[in-house]
Amino acid sequence: MKKVLFVMALVVLVAASYAQDIKIGGIGPVTGEAATFGISTKNGMTMAVDEWNAKGGIFGGRKAKLIFEDDKGDPSEGAIVWNKLIQQDNVVAIVGTVMSKVSLVGAPISQAAGIPMISPTSTNEKVTLVGDYIFRACFIDPFQGTVGANFAFNDLKARSAAAIFDLGNDYTKGLAENFKKQFEKLGGKVVAFEGHPTGTTDFKAQLTKILQGKPDVIYIPDYYNDVGLIAKQARELGFKGPLVGGDGWDSPELVKIGGTAVENGFFTNHYSSEDKRAIVQDFVKKYKAKFGAEPDALAALGYDAMYIMLDAIKRAGSTKGAAIRDALKATDINVVSGRIKFDENRNPIKSAVIIEIKNGKQVYRTTVNP
Amino acid sequence: MGSIFSLQQILNGLQLGSIYALIALGYTMVYGIVRLINFAHGDFFMIGAYAAYGSFYMFNALVAGRSGTLAFLVLLAAMIGGASIAYLTNKFAYKPLRYKPKLSSLITAIGVSMFIEYFFSALPAIGPSYRSFPDIIVRKEIRLGNAVISNLVIIDLAVAAILMVGLTLLVRKTTLGKAMRAVSQDKDAARLMGIDIEKVISFTFMVGGAFAGAAGLLAGMTYPRIFPYMGILPGLKAFIAAVLGGIGNIPGAMLGAYIMGIAETFASAYNSLIGEGIAFAILILVLLIRPRGLLGEKIADKI
Amino acid sequence: MNVRKLPRFLIAVVLFYIVVEVLYRTEILNGYLLHIINLSLIYVILATSLNLINGITGQFSLGHMGFAGVGAYVSGSLTTLILKLSVTNPASMLPFLLSIIAGGVVAAFVGFLIGFPSLRLKGDYLAIVTLGFGEIIRTIFNNIDAVGGPRGLLGIPKFSNFTVILVAAFLTVVIIRNLIESSHGRAMLSIRENELAAELVGVNTTRYKVMAFTFGAFFAGIAGGLLAHLIQLAHPTQFGFIKSVEVLIMIYAGGVGSLTGSILAAFGLTFLSEGLRLGIRALADATGLPIGGEWRMVVYALLLIFIMLFRNEGLMGMRESRIIKNVEVD
Known part of the structure; x- marks a missing residue:
C-alpha cells in the first residue's frame, strides 16, 4: 500500500514539475540546403537551455523546455511552424529563425498572438519593424x-x-x-x-x-x-x-x-574567440566538448538569442507575453557577443570586432563601436 | 565587351562544361535506354564526391606520398560509388515499375532523389554540413598571357575527354555496346534476339552512375567543398544540357554540356544580374528552333 | 448535362465548411490545424490546375509555381504597394478579390505565351522549356528591387482566410471539372491519348494545348495570390523548380487525370508532412533514440517511393469520385 502511495506521489510530483516547465519554441532549418546553419543555431539554443536548467531553472524552480521545429528555410513552412508552436504547443516565447525571409513570415504571427520572439540571425531591418514583440540578436544589414x-x-x-x-x-x-x-x-x-x-x-x-x-x-x-x-x-x-x-x-x-x-x-x-571574458571561454569550451566542433557565428548567436530570452523571462517572473516583452526591452546583459541592450527598434546595440585570418587562425584585430 | 570572350573565360567555361558533360552523359544514356528522366542522377554525383572523400582518407596512409596512385584509387572509388548507387536505385526503385506508366517512375525518381539527400543529411556520420575536400593533387598555376591555367583545368578536361572517348568506344565497338544500342532502338526486337534486357539496362545505369561519380570527384577537387545537397544544381544543369543536345544522344549530351558551361560563363561575365536567366533563355531559343535538341533526330509520330 | 447531380459536390463542400467553422469556433480545431487546411486547399487549386495541363491534356509542365509566382507578385503589388489596402477596413475585401483575379489574369497571359512552345515541343523537351520559363520568372523577381528582389515582397496584408480560400478551391474544381466534361475537355483528353489521331479527326490541337496552359496558369496565379495573402510574403524561392516538383508529386501520387486524386493528395501529403513532425517526436520520446526533425523528410521520401511502387497509378488511378463527377462517363 505504501509502495502504491509512493508511486502515486511520484507520478503527481513528476506531472506537476512537468506542467511547470516553461515551453520555449525554437525554429531553424534543419533539413534542406540551409540545414548546416540551422543545426549550428539549434546547438547554440540547446546549450543555453541546458545551462539555465542546470543552474536550477528560469524562475521559481521552473525549467525551460525547448520545442524545436524545422522550417526548411522556406517561408511557407515557416508559417506552419509558427502557427504550430503558438497554437498547438502554447509556447510562451519563440527563438527563431535563421533566414530573414522566414522570420518575416513568423514575425506577424508572433506579433498578432502577443508571443515575444527573438531572431538569432535575421539581419533584414524590416524583421523587428513588424511590431514591439519582435527582437533580434544580430547586426542589421x-x-x-x-x-x-x-x-x-x-x-x-x-x-x-x-x-x-x-x-x-x-x-x-x-x-x-x-x-x-x-x-x-x-x-x-x-x-x-x-x-x-x-x-x-x-x-x-x-x-x-x-x-x-x-x-x-x-x-x-x-x-x-x-x-x-x-x-x-x-x-x-x-x-x-x-x-x-x-x-x-x-x-x-x-x-x-x-x-x-x-x-x-x-x-x-560579433565576438572573438580570443576574448578573455569567462562567458566566451566557457561557451567555446563547452561547445567543443558537446558537439565536437568549434562554434561558428550562428551557434554563438543561437546561444545568445536563447540566453537573452531566458534572462528576460526570469526578470519578468511571468510567462505572460507582455511581461516578457517589457523585460526584453529592458535587457542589459553580458553574453558571448558582448554587452547587449536594445535600441528603440529592438535591435541590439553592440560593438563589432574585426577578425583577421593569420596562419589559419582567427586573430582579433580591432573593435568597432556603432 | 572584349573581356567576356577572353581566353580565361573560355577556359572557365570549358572546365565547367567538362563536369556537366560527365553528368549529362548518364542522363542521356539512361533516357536513351528506358525513356526515364532519372531525377536522382544529380545525387549519384554527390555520392561519388563523398566516396572520393572517404576513400582519400582510407588510402592516404597506404600509398603515402604517391599522389598519382592515390588519385587513381580515389577516382576508382568515386566511380564505384556512383555505379553502386545507380545499380541499387535501378534495382529497387525503377525495375519494379519498368512496364508501368512512365510517369510513375518519374515520381519514384524524385522520391529516390529526396531520400538520398535527406538521408545523407540526417545521418550523423555525414550530416548537412559543408566539408572541405582534401587536395588530392597539389594545385599549380601556369600563366599564359593574361590567362591563368591551373593544373586542375587540365585534369578536368583530360579526365572528361578520356572517359568520353572510352564511352564512345564502348558503345560503338563492343558487343555490350551493340546490345545497348539495340535495346535503346527496340526493346522487344532486342529481347527476341536473345539480349538480356534487364542486364543491359542495369549496366547502362552503372556506367552512367560511374561517370557521375567521376564528375563528383572532379567537382570536389575543383570546388573543394562538398555537402549532401550539392547534386541538385549541377544535376539540373546537366539535365538541361542533355536535353539541349538532344536527349538520348551521347555526342549531343557532350556538346550540350560544353555549350551550357561556356554560355553560363559568358553570361555571368557579361552581366551577373541576368546571367542565370540567360542560360535558360538560350536553351529555350535553341529548343524553339530545334525542338528535338541540337543533335536529336526527328522521329515520326506513330499512331 | 445532368442537373440533378450538380449539387452533390456543393453539398459536400458546404458540409465541410460548416464542420470546420464549428470545430474552429468551439476551439476543438486550433489555428495551426486551420492553417494546414488553408494550405491544403491552396494546394488543391495548384494540383487540379496542373492536372489540367499534365493529366488531362497530357502535356508536361515543370514550371507551374512560376505561374503562381506571377499571381502572387501581381496581386501582392496591387494590394500592398499600389492600393495600400488594410485588413481592418471591411471595404478592402472587394479590391483584394479583384487583385487576386488580376493576378490570375496576368498569370493566364503568361501561360498563354508559354503555351505556344508546346505547339512545337513534346514530352521532356516541353518539360525543360516550362522549367526554364519558371526559372526565368523567378530570376526576374529576384532582380526587381521594386518588389523587394531577394528580400521578397514584404508586408502583404493577411486577407486570405478559410472562407475565401475554400470558395476559390471549390470554384476551381467545379470550373475545371465542367471544362473536362465539356466537348473542350474531350478534345484535351484526345490530345493526351493520341495527338496525331486527334488531329486527324479534326481536333484543333494547337488551340486546346494553349487553352490548357492558359486555364492552368490562371488558377495557379489565383493560388499564388491567396498564398501570398495568407503568409504575408511573396518570395522568389517559393516559386522555383523544387516547389513545382511538390505539386507534380501531388498529381501523380493522386492519380493522373483524376481531380479526386489531386484533391486527396493535396490534403494527404500536406497532412502527412505535418503528421510526421508529431510522429518522429513521439518515436524519439518512446524509444529514446536521438532522432530529430531532420529524419522527417527521410520518412516522407520513403513513403512517397512506396506509394508509387505499390500503387503505381497513384491513389485514384484515372478514376473520379462520384461526388466530384457531374455526368457519368467512363
Missing part, C-alpha cells in the same frame, strides 16, 4: 557593410574595391550594397559589383571580370562555404590583395575549405 567599408578604406588603405555577392540571398546582397554605398561615400571607387546565382560553385567568370578592374580589395559578404571557394578561385586567378567579409565567414570550415587562400582576409564579427 547596413551596420556590417558600413563597418567593412570603413575598415577597408581607413585601415587597409584601399582606394578601389570590388564586391561579389549571392544574388538570391538578401543578407549578402544587403551587406554588399551597404559596403558599396559607404566605400563610395568615403571617396573610394567600386570597380566591380558582381552577383552570383545561389548554389553555384564556379565564380571564375565573375572574378575574372572583377580582376580586370584591378581592385585593391574584394568584399565577399557570403557565407563561409562560398567564401572558401571564392577566395581560392580569386587567388588562383592571381589576386593578391586583402579580402573582406562579414559574420558569415565565422566558421572553422572557412580555413579548411579556403586553405591559404583566405589568409590576408578580414571579417566583421
Whole structure:
C-alpha cells in the first residue's frame, strides 16, 4: 500500500514539475540546403537551455523546455511552424529563425498572438519593424557593410574595391550594397559589383571580370562555404590583395575549405574567440566538448538569442507575453557577443570586432563601436 | 565587351562544361535506354564526391606520398560509388515499375532523389554540413598571357575527354555496346534476339552512375567543398544540357554540356544580374528552333 | 448535362465548411490545424490546375509555381504597394478579390505565351522549356528591387482566410471539372491519348494545348495570390523548380487525370508532412533514440517511393469520385 502511495506521489510530483516547465519554441532549418546553419543555431539554443536548467531553472524552480521545429528555410513552412508552436504547443516565447525571409513570415504571427520572439540571425531591418514583440540578436544589414567599408578604406588603405555577392540571398546582397554605398561615400571607387546565382560553385567568370578592374580589395559578404571557394578561385586567378567579409565567414570550415587562400582576409564579427571574458571561454569550451566542433557565428548567436530570452523571462517572473516583452526591452546583459541592450527598434546595440585570418587562425584585430 | 570572350573565360567555361558533360552523359544514356528522366542522377554525383572523400582518407596512409596512385584509387572509388548507387536505385526503385506508366517512375525518381539527400543529411556520420575536400593533387598555376591555367583545368578536361572517348568506344565497338544500342532502338526486337534486357539496362545505369561519380570527384577537387545537397544544381544543369543536345544522344549530351558551361560563363561575365536567366533563355531559343535538341533526330509520330 | 447531380459536390463542400467553422469556433480545431487546411486547399487549386495541363491534356509542365509566382507578385503589388489596402477596413475585401483575379489574369497571359512552345515541343523537351520559363520568372523577381528582389515582397496584408480560400478551391474544381466534361475537355483528353489521331479527326490541337496552359496558369496565379495573402510574403524561392516538383508529386501520387486524386493528395501529403513532425517526436520520446526533425523528410521520401511502387497509378488511378463527377462517363 505504501509502495502504491509512493508511486502515486511520484507520478503527481513528476506531472506537476512537468506542467511547470516553461515551453520555449525554437525554429531553424534543419533539413534542406540551409540545414548546416540551422543545426549550428539549434546547438547554440540547446546549450543555453541546458545551462539555465542546470543552474536550477528560469524562475521559481521552473525549467525551460525547448520545442524545436524545422522550417526548411522556406517561408511557407515557416508559417506552419509558427502557427504550430503558438497554437498547438502554447509556447510562451519563440527563438527563431535563421533566414530573414522566414522570420518575416513568423514575425506577424508572433506579433498578432502577443508571443515575444527573438531572431538569432535575421539581419533584414524590416524583421523587428513588424511590431514591439519582435527582437533580434544580430547586426542589421547596413551596420556590417558600413563597418567593412570603413575598415577597408581607413585601415587597409584601399582606394578601389570590388564586391561579389549571392544574388538570391538578401543578407549578402544587403551587406554588399551597404559596403558599396559607404566605400563610395568615403571617396573610394567600386570597380566591380558582381552577383552570383545561389548554389553555384564556379565564380571564375565573375572574378575574372572583377580582376580586370584591378581592385585593391574584394568584399565577399557570403557565407563561409562560398567564401572558401571564392577566395581560392580569386587567388588562383592571381589576386593578391586583402579580402573582406562579414559574420558569415565565422566558421572553422572557412580555413579548411579556403586553405591559404583566405589568409590576408578580414571579417566583421560579433565576438572573438580570443576574448578573455569567462562567458566566451566557457561557451567555446563547452561547445567543443558537446558537439565536437568549434562554434561558428550562428551557434554563438543561437546561444545568445536563447540566453537573452531566458534572462528576460526570469526578470519578468511571468510567462505572460507582455511581461516578457517589457523585460526584453529592458535587457542589459553580458553574453558571448558582448554587452547587449536594445535600441528603440529592438535591435541590439553592440560593438563589432574585426577578425583577421593569420596562419589559419582567427586573430582579433580591432573593435568597432556603432 | 572584349573581356567576356577572353581566353580565361573560355577556359572557365570549358572546365565547367567538362563536369556537366560527365553528368549529362548518364542522363542521356539512361533516357536513351528506358525513356526515364532519372531525377536522382544529380545525387549519384554527390555520392561519388563523398566516396572520393572517404576513400582519400582510407588510402592516404597506404600509398603515402604517391599522389598519382592515390588519385587513381580515389577516382576508382568515386566511380564505384556512383555505379553502386545507380545499380541499387535501378534495382529497387525503377525495375519494379519498368512496364508501368512512365510517369510513375518519374515520381519514384524524385522520391529516390529526396531520400538520398535527406538521408545523407540526417545521418550523423555525414550530416548537412559543408566539408572541405582534401587536395588530392597539389594545385599549380601556369600563366599564359593574361590567362591563368591551373593544373586542375587540365585534369578536368583530360579526365572528361578520356572517359568520353572510352564511352564512345564502348558503345560503338563492343558487343555490350551493340546490345545497348539495340535495346535503346527496340526493346522487344532486342529481347527476341536473345539480349538480356534487364542486364543491359542495369549496366547502362552503372556506367552512367560511374561517370557521375567521376564528375563528383572532379567537382570536389575543383570546388573543394562538398555537402549532401550539392547534386541538385549541377544535376539540373546537366539535365538541361542533355536535353539541349538532344536527349538520348551521347555526342549531343557532350556538346550540350560544353555549350551550357561556356554560355553560363559568358553570361555571368557579361552581366551577373541576368546571367542565370540567360542560360535558360538560350536553351529555350535553341529548343524553339530545334525542338528535338541540337543533335536529336526527328522521329515520326506513330499512331 | 445532368442537373440533378450538380449539387452533390456543393453539398459536400458546404458540409465541410460548416464542420470546420464549428470545430474552429468551439476551439476543438486550433489555428495551426486551420492553417494546414488553408494550405491544403491552396494546394488543391495548384494540383487540379496542373492536372489540367499534365493529366488531362497530357502535356508536361515543370514550371507551374512560376505561374503562381506571377499571381502572387501581381496581386501582392496591387494590394500592398499600389492600393495600400488594410485588413481592418471591411471595404478592402472587394479590391483584394479583384487583385487576386488580376493576378490570375496576368498569370493566364503568361501561360498563354508559354503555351505556344508546346505547339512545337513534346514530352521532356516541353518539360525543360516550362522549367526554364519558371526559372526565368523567378530570376526576374529576384532582380526587381521594386518588389523587394531577394528580400521578397514584404508586408502583404493577411486577407486570405478559410472562407475565401475554400470558395476559390471549390470554384476551381467545379470550373475545371465542367471544362473536362465539356466537348473542350474531350478534345484535351484526345490530345493526351493520341495527338496525331486527334488531329486527324479534326481536333484543333494547337488551340486546346494553349487553352490548357492558359486555364492552368490562371488558377495557379489565383493560388499564388491567396498564398501570398495568407503568409504575408511573396518570395522568389517559393516559386522555383523544387516547389513545382511538390505539386507534380501531388498529381501523380493522386492519380493522373483524376481531380479526386489531386484533391486527396493535396490534403494527404500536406497532412502527412505535418503528421510526421508529431510522429518522429513521439518515436524519439518512446524509444529514446536521438532522432530529430531532420529524419522527417527521410520518412516522407520513403513513403512517397512506396506509394508509387505499390500503387503505381497513384491513389485514384484515372478514376473520379462520384461526388466530384457531374455526368457519368467512363
